[in-house]
Amino acid sequence: MKNKYGLVLIGCGHIGEAHISDIYYHDEIEVVGVVDLNLEAARVFAKKYGAQSYGNDYHEYLKRDDVDIVIIATYVNSHLPILKDCLAAGKHVLCEKPIAGSLEEGREFYDVVKAHPECKVQIAHILRYNESYRKIAEMIHDGAIGDIRLIRMAQNHHIMNRDRYATLLRDCPPIIDCGVHYIDVIRWFTGMDIVSIGGIGTRIGDIAPDGTFNYGLLTMELENGGTAFYEAAWADSTASYNLKEFIGTKGRIRLVLNDYRFQDHEEGDLIEYYDAEENVYHTINLRAKYKNMWGQLKGLIEAIETDGECFPTMDDVFIAYRLALLGDQAIKEKRIISIDSDKDLL
Ligand SMILES: NC(=O)c1ccc[n+]([C@@H]2O[C@H](COP(=O)([O-])OP(=O)(O)OC[C@H]3O[C@@H](n4cnc5c(N)ncnc54)[C@H](O)[C@@H]3O)[C@@H](O)[C@H]2O)c1
Missing domain, CATH: 3.40.50.720 (NAD(P)-binding Rossmann-like Domain)
Structure with a gap:
């Protein structure tokens, strides 16, 4: 350095x-x-x-x-x-x-x-630098849960700072603002294209500008026929909620962030791995920093010093962004949008 x-x-x-x-x-x-x-x-x-x-x-x-x-x-x-x-x-x-x-x-x-x-331009897809997410990516890539069939994700906020969320909603809904992270996670974990996207949306309260939704649920189909959903809400009356679960033919991985653990907060995040072939549960405790900003900046510095690519690449960032926009469009038009290959979105 x-x-x-x-x-x-x-x-x-x-x-x-x-x-x-x-x-x-x-x-x-x-x-x-x-x-x-x-x-x-x-x-x-x-x-x-x-x-x-x-x-x-x-x-x-x-x-x-x-x-x-x-x-x-x-x-x-x-x-x-x-x-x-x-x-x-x-x-x-x-x-x-x-x-x-x-x-x-x-x-x-x-x-x-x-x-x-x-x-070098690094886009802050911060989950790429979160150690718990990296661990799960590694487990899935090593075949821990077999062929991925279902990804269940939700990230709902009970908004406590109305002005900040009103400003963010003026620019885009949560399924785009936060959705880009989780669409990127799906593509990163599975290494697969997303071949169709649909969803539902609604307005909760009066904080979202007219014609936009502050609640959305995206449904996605993977190239192997597996499915994924991602739910996002920013509202006065929604509870804070976090669900991250990855289900395959050989098992299941669930991430419980430190803040959402019922007990043992001091042990960090909980990664629960169910091995369906052995019918055994394994638990991994990981002291991961949720937003590893220094790790992310070091990633950029490494790209500068090696003249390498940032992580994720700009192509991956743009594909996730386009998919989020298509999801928003699908919700507004009440239809499912098919994509031959998400690389075609570049
Ligand atoms: N990576 C993540 O996990 C994550 C989390 C939250 C927000 N974000 C993103 O970060 C961005 C900012 O969100 P936030 O929640 O910090 O908003 P914020 O309202 O808390 O802060 C934004 C700040 O930028 C300032 N600002 C705006 N335009 C400016 C300009 N032209 N020059 C100088 N200052 C300017 C504003 O005055 C404000 O203080 C958004 O794109 C949001 O989606 C990312």
């Missing part, structure tokens, strides 16, 4: 704090600046996390030679214009998901990244 990387964080909100709080103290990183339209938010971050400076306009920072990496942790609709400015200035980027608020912008995002191979 090069001795030090100069870094600027743009967006001092919820996820910006998850990034900066996990990286600011590492010797390899010098936080040159923190930026937010809300100058007071940037001032507080600078003081709290020892940034050299703060501001409300990121453009000045892109002119500086001591800035190597920019983290974009702003609202979805601003990702593309900020990315374009960063790449034009020759900076490497770690950008929050989803990449954009529309297919046209998403396509432009993808094309701009491809047009700048000298800059």
Whole structure:
């Protein structure tokens, strides 16, 4: 690793704090600046996390030679214009998901990244850096549960910060905002294409803009005929709920995150593996950091230093994004959309 990387964080909100709080103290990183339209938010971050400076306009920072990496942790609709400015200035980027608020912008995002191979762009599909998810991926790839037949996933939020969720909903519904993570997980774990997508959606309360849903359930078919669903809600009256279960011909794996464990929180996440051939349950306790922001940033630095690909690749990111958009379209049009091969979506 090069001795030090100069870094600027743009967006001092919820996820910006998850990034900066996990990286600011590492010797390899010098936080040159923190930026937010809300100058007071940037001032507080600078003081709290020892940034050299703060501001409300990121453009000045892109002119500086001591800035190597920019983290974009702003609202979805601003990702593309900020990315374009960063790449034009020759900076490497770690950008929050989803990449954009529309297919046209998403396509432009993808094309701009491809047009700048000298800059590495990591999209924050953070579950790729979560040790529990990595362990399950490894188990499935090693054949622990045989042929995958069913994936059951839900991630419902009981919203406690209305303003933040109202802003996020203005840009996209939760089945896109969070869905990109879980569509990516399905493709990563199974190594298979998703060949059809459908779903249902509804409005709970008045927080979602007209014509959009703050509850959605995506149904997907895998290329081997297996199925998957993913449910997402952001509402005042939904309970927080988390389900992650992977069922195959030889067994089943269930992930219970630390926060959702009935007991033994101190042991970390619980991975429950049922071996159907032996009729035996195995439990694995893993102290995984849910959002391993430093691990993710190190992934970007490794790609910079080896001139390698980011994890996931931009192709995988774009396919997951397009599938999420198709899922939203399928829900609105009340139909199932077939896809010959999801690679055709590139
Ligand atoms: N990877 C994950 O697990 C995860 C989790 C939560 C949110 N996110 C994503 O992170 C992004 C931000 O979400 P959040 O929950 O942190 O929102 P937030 O409202 O808490 O914070 C966003 C911040 O960005 C600032 N901002 C917006 N435009 C700006 C600009 N042009 N220049 C400077 N600052 C600007 C806002 O003032 C705000 O402080 C969204 O894309 C969201 O989907 C990702």
